[in-house]
Amino acid sequence: MKKNSFIKLFIKNKMGRIGMIIFMIFVMVALVGPVIVQYDPQDFGEKEDVLQPPSLTHFLGTDDLGRDVFKAIVAGSRVSLIVGIMATLISMVIGTSLGITSGYFGGRIDDFLMRLTDIFLVLPWLPLMLVLAALLGASIWNIILVIGVTGWAGTARIVRAQTLTEKERQYIERAKSIGASHFHIIKHHIFPNVFPLIFANTILVTAVSILSETTLSFLGMGDVSKPSWGTTLHFAFESGALSNKAYWYFVPPGLCVLLLVLSFTLMGFALDEIVNPKLRER
Amino acid sequence: MSRKYLLRKVFYAILTLFGVLVINFFLFRIMPGDPISMLVRNPNANLETVARMKAQFGLDEPVYIQFFTYMSNLFQGDFGTSFHYNRPVLSVIGERVFATVLLVGTAEFFAIIIGVFLGIIAAHRRGSKVDVMSLSFSLVTYAMPSFWLGILLIAFFSGFLSILPTSGMTSPALFFATGFERFFDISKHLILPALTLALVLIGEYMLVMRSSLIEVLTEDYITTARAKGFDEKTVLRKHALPNAMIPMVTIVAMSIGFVITGALQVETVFSWPGLGRLMYDALQDRDYPLLQGIFYISSICIIGANLISDILYGYLDPRVKE
Numbered sequence: 244m245k246k247n248s249f250i251k252l253f254i255k256n257k258m259g260r261i262g263m264i265i266f267m268i269f270v271m272v273a274l275v276g277p278v279i280v281q282y283d284p285q286d287f288g289e290k291e292d293v294l295q296p297p298s299l300t301h302f303l304g305t306d307d308l309g310r311d312v313f314k315a316i317v318a319g320s321r322v323s324l325i326v327g328i329m330a331t332l333i334s335m336v337i338g339t340s341l342g343i344t345s346g347y348f349g350g351r352i353d354d355f356l357m358r359l360t361d362i363f364l365v366l367p368w369l370p371l372m373l374v375l376a377a378l379l380g381a382s383i384w385n386i387i388l389v390i391g392v393t394g395w396a397g398t399a400r401i402v403r404a405q406t407l408t409e410k411e412r413q414y415i416e417r418a419k420s421i422g423a424s425h426f427h428i429i430k431h432h433i434f435p436n437v438f439p440l441i442f443a444n445t446i447l448v449t450a451v452s453i454l455s456e457t458t459l460s461f462l463g464m465g466d467v468s469k470p471s472w473g474t475t476l477h478f479a480f481e482s483g484a485l486s487n488k489a490y491w492y493f494v495p496p497g498l499c500v501l502l503l504v505l506s507f508t509l510m511g512f513a514l515d516e517i518v519n520p521k522l523r524e525r
Numbered sequence: 526m527s528r529k530y531l532l533r534k535v536f537y538a539i540l541t542l543f544g545v546l547v548i549n550f551f552l553f554r555i556m557p558g559d560p561i562s563m564l565v566r567n568p569n570a571n572l573e574t575v576a577r578m579k580a581q582f583g584l585d586e587p588v589y590i591q592f593f594t595y596m597s598n599l600f601q602g603d604f605g606t607s608f609h610y611n612r613p614v615l616s617v618i619g620e621r622v623f624a625t626v627l628l629v630g631t632a633e634f635f636a637i638i639i640g641v642f643l644g645i646i647a648a649h650r651r652g653s654k655v656d657v658m659s660l661s662f663s664l665v666t667y668a669m670p671s672f673w674l675g676i677l678l679i680a681f682f683s684g685f686l687s688i689l690p691t692s693g694m695t696s697p698a699l700f701f702a703t704g705f706e707r708f709f710d711i712s713k714h715l716i717l718p719a720l721t722l723a724l725v726l727i728g729e730y731m732l733v734m735r736s737s738l739i740e741v742l743t744e745d746y747i748t749t750a751r752a753k754g755f756d757e758k759t760v761l762r763k764h765a766l767p768n769a770m771i772p773m774v775t776i777v778a779m780s781i782g783f784v785i786t787g788a789l790q791v792e793t794v795f796s797w798p799g800l801g802r803l804m805y806d807a808l809q810d811r812d813y814p815l816l817q818g819i820f821y822i823s824s825i826c827i828i829g830a831n832l833i834s835d836i837l838y839g840y841l842d843p844r845v846k847e
Contacts, residue, residue, distance in 0.1 A: 358537075358540060358541070358544070359544070361537065361541050361544075362541050362544035362545060362548070365541055365545070365782075365824070365827045365828055365831055366545060366548070366824065366827075367783070367785065367786045367820065367823040367824055367827055368786065369786045369789055369790075370785070370786060370789070370804060370816075370819065370820050370823055371552075371820070373804070373808055374552060374553075374808075374816060374820060375552070377808050377811070377816075378552070378553075450668070454668075454670055457670045457673075458670055458672065458790060461670065461672055461673075461790075462789075462790075462793065462805060462808070463808075463809070473670075476670075476672075476673065476676075480676065480794070485676065485679055485680060485684060485691070486684070488680070488684050490680065493673075493676055493680070494677070494680075497669070497670065497673035497676070497677070500668075500669075500670055500673070501665070501668050501669050501673075502668075504667075504668035504669075505664060505665065505668040508664060508667065508668055509664075
């Protein structure tokens with residue numbers, strides 16, 4: 244598929260367009276936001292600043308320690324996006340390399356890698372992540388590592404299936420007969436053809452990674468020095484924002500997660516329709 | 526379904542379980558620091574406990590002997606002693622099973638009925654208002670962290686309307702109540718957590734049901750049935766649905782396997798005294814034996830549910846052979 248027609252199809256797709264717009268807004272906020280509004284999690288407010296409803300000075304009110312909720316959310320957008328994207332990168336690298344190896348070489352290697360994938364598919368992911376995060380300690384890199392290492396199994400399965408059909412193509416046989424190495428075939432023939440599928444999958448995995456990060460941080464495994472939206476929700480819940488009816492404290496961070504994840508799902512659906520033409524009519 | 530298929534699936538399940546056990550073993554032993562240093566980090570541990578722990582884990586032994594001890598203990602149902610409760614892990618877990626089964630059972634019951642029903646309508650009238658609304662609904666519930674959905678429901682039903690309790694399974698004042706009084710008290714506490722879980726599940730089930738039915742409806746035999754002059758209702762009920770339900774059966778079986786994982790967020794928010802909340806508390810207390818026990822139990826649930834769904838699939842869909 245040519246690049247231009249791909250972009251055209253994507254923009255023409257209503258879901259893809261809406262998802263793209265929401266995503267770009269969050270990227271802008273994450274890039275520019277923390278430069279304009281500085282947020283220091285150590286900067287506690289005075290007594291009269293505690294749990295103040297939204298006002299002109301505090302756009303989204305203040306939290307239980309008198310900190311500005313809006314600033315926390317702007318700062319959190321960067322953390323949530325970075326963790327989501329980095330964790331997904333790890334998952335994709337593991338999933339793609341295992342999937343291609345498994346599908347391309349087949350036989351014993353395939354058997355072994357697919358059993359391994361099965362194990363990771365059925366591992367109770369949330370308890371596993373919680374245990375790993377607790378053992379490694381709360382830091383943003385550990386969270387990225389934990390989410391990335393537990394989330395590759397689905398990708399490996401999909402990539403393997405696609406590799407299996409790609410390697411049966413005639414031209415692969417021809418490339419082999421003129422002496423192309425396995426590495427060359429994988430790099431120049433298999434990978435480029437599996438790539439569109441990997442790309443569509445990446446977007447859906449990012450949605451899951453962002454949700455995982457939020458859940459881990461909410462359950463108290465987050466990095467307190469770099470508060471994400473999940474961390475803010477954790478403090479809101481623990482400090483009794485619910486019984487104080489401090490809606491401005493616990494609604495906005497969750498809404499941000501919802502919108503960001505939704506934007507990824509919408510883009511993922513749109514890409515899926517473009518990559519799998521069979522779905523286009525549905 | 527052939528016997529070979531069944532045997533292979535059982536073999537894979539055992540293999541997977543073994544793999545999980547190995548991971549579980551190394552997770553708690555080889556990760557930064559041995560269990561003792563983890564225990565020492567626990568402010569509640571005294572020297573006596575540390576000494577007992579060392580003996581319990583047999584850390585002076587070589588790793589492979591530790592592994593065999595661990596495996597044989599597991600098969601004898603010995604999960605060790607909880608740091609926090611100072612009782613066998615298995616009995617601590619046993620007390621919490623009922624609450625989780627009650628919560629998840631109720632949520633699954635309503636989610637299956639409503640999810641299947643909505644999915645059928647959405648697939649039958651594609652592009653209609655019901656279809657678009659159910660699709661948006663499942664997109665939104667998917668994108669929402671389920672603990673946050675729980676928080677919103679608490680804020681609305683308990684904070685704003687003040688009609689439902691927010692946490693626990695019983696009211697402290699009715700601790701000694703029996704019969705109907707107790708039943709109504711528990712039901713009242715059950716509504717919000719079960720609703721939270723059900724809403725998430727409905728979205729998922731509805732999507733699966735919808736796409737499965739849409740696929741079946743495009744098959745030739747449905748066109749044949751229509752050509753024979755059957756009315757839409759009969760085609761849908763007698764011809765399309767039995768086949769469209771097959772993926773539903775497997776999806777439901779799989780999701781029941783994820784009981785503990787699924788309930789963790791909801792139980793934490795609602796302080797529901799089930800296994801998920803127990804896991805959360807165990808993490809806060811750094812109660813590693815208990816944590817390991819719950820991890821083990823939830824893995825068995827998932828592997829078991831997967832096996833059941835594979836077997837059901839092979840039984841319901843004759844095309845699955847090998």
